[in-house]
Amino acid sequence: MLFDMLATQRQERILAEVLAHGAVRVADLVEALDVSDMTVRRDIAELARAGLVRRVHGGAVAPESPSRATEEPGFEAKRTWSSAEKTAVARAALADVEPGQSIVLSAGTTTWLLAQLIVADPALRPLTVVTNGLHVADALHGQRDLEVVLTGGTRTPSDALVGPVADATLGALRVDRAFLGVHGLDVDGATAPNLAEAATDRALVRCAAATTVLTDHTKWGTVGLARICGLDEIDTIVVDTGISRDARTHLEAAVDRLVLADPADGTTPAGVRTTPTGANP
Template identity: 85%
Template sequence: MLATQRRERILAEVRAHGAARVADLVVALGVSDMTVRRDIAELAREGLVRRVHGGAVAPDTPSRSTDEPGFEAKRTWSSAQKTAIARAALADVEPGQALALSAGTTTWVLATMIAADPTLRPLTVVTNGLRVADALHGADDVEVVLTGGTRTPSDALVGPVADATLADLRVDRTFLGVHGLDADGPTTPNLAEAATDRALVRCAAATTVLADHTKWGTVGLARICGFDEIDTLVVDAGLADDARTHLAAAVDRLVLARPTPGDPQ
């Protein structure tokens, strides 16, 4: 296949789906990783695509390395998958535990499930998420501890106050929502939030990351932690096979959650 033909195929993929991954293009085109990256670089030079970590996107796609949408915008994304992930994570919640829930839309769904299930009482929940705290407000026998801190666009409390609070706490498990996930671990576009997320991981005996399949290949500005610090990763069954293979080897336990017909779309 000529270079021009390869680039036409790549461009067609980006235009059809909004993005194309290097790993997928290597298989589809039958060429090396380096060849695909050179083709993407040439298309980017011509202004036809924009290079991102792991592939290419349409040129008008906003950068996500520092882009931080608000909570309401993110809440509607992949709703069925987030519900399935939260339902799977709920299996690790037991009465008498002290838990930490990070800010985020998937952890918010988990918090609503915890609030609705009286069999899980009593619980103590530490959170830096304002929406998470609201979801748990008024639930009998659930003590909610807010970290304090500076508010982000996604309604997370971050910064030195939050970090100092978490440094003195110890919980049984942290449930961590993330902005992006790649071969090196979870990321976030907010530097201060990355530091607070790291504090959430450090204060826990075990950490579960909650990430729907669209997070794979999305890379935020700041890395949160490595896979060696994550005990369980819960994703939905839409995750690509190559990603499943990588993640199954990287974490102790990979859980694939499947939406049910009644889950919100």
């Protein structure tokens, strides 16, 4: 009876973590619950059988979480996931935008939020923005001293423009900084859910003098079908404070600058913490 009670308590704790953060890693649960790897995996399997979580490599996610390697939900669906975290990340990333720059914003919900913040701050203009995101372009449209270049290309379910046309446009451009939203991020770098989107994102990174990746903590450990770039090709990563301690330690060692954005911070940048990692000398 005691074992059953403890198992129930553990599973409730695991479910609470998944509901709060969208995903959880086995390694983090082993440390937090002070139990074996096998015990955690058994608890996750029980929750998965009940339909409360979905098992993935290395952990568990909410049933609706976009973590499958090739799954590409629509924009409206993704917009509702981790919205507070994405807003905090976009707000922190705004510090890397300066008037007179040319920048490129990838398609995505977090870059869309960044575009809205750019529109709301006239002090950032003049500004040239290249994008392969239809929603990003719509957010920026019609603003004075804000030039928007849309790449063209083939439209994906998430309203990104990808393929040879988009790649050729990006290949002909040189910008100051790329702001890249990603499907997944792990120790090997950033990934996308399909080959065409990954190729266009690679072109986006190559056309920029510096790259800032925008991600919420639920993307860590997610591995998409196709690789975009390694961590050594990323200058700055902006992520919310929900990122695990192990992930933070790894990212601090791998990139030049790690920026932690606090979703509880409200509307000011006071909750943003920057770690100059000293990586990639």
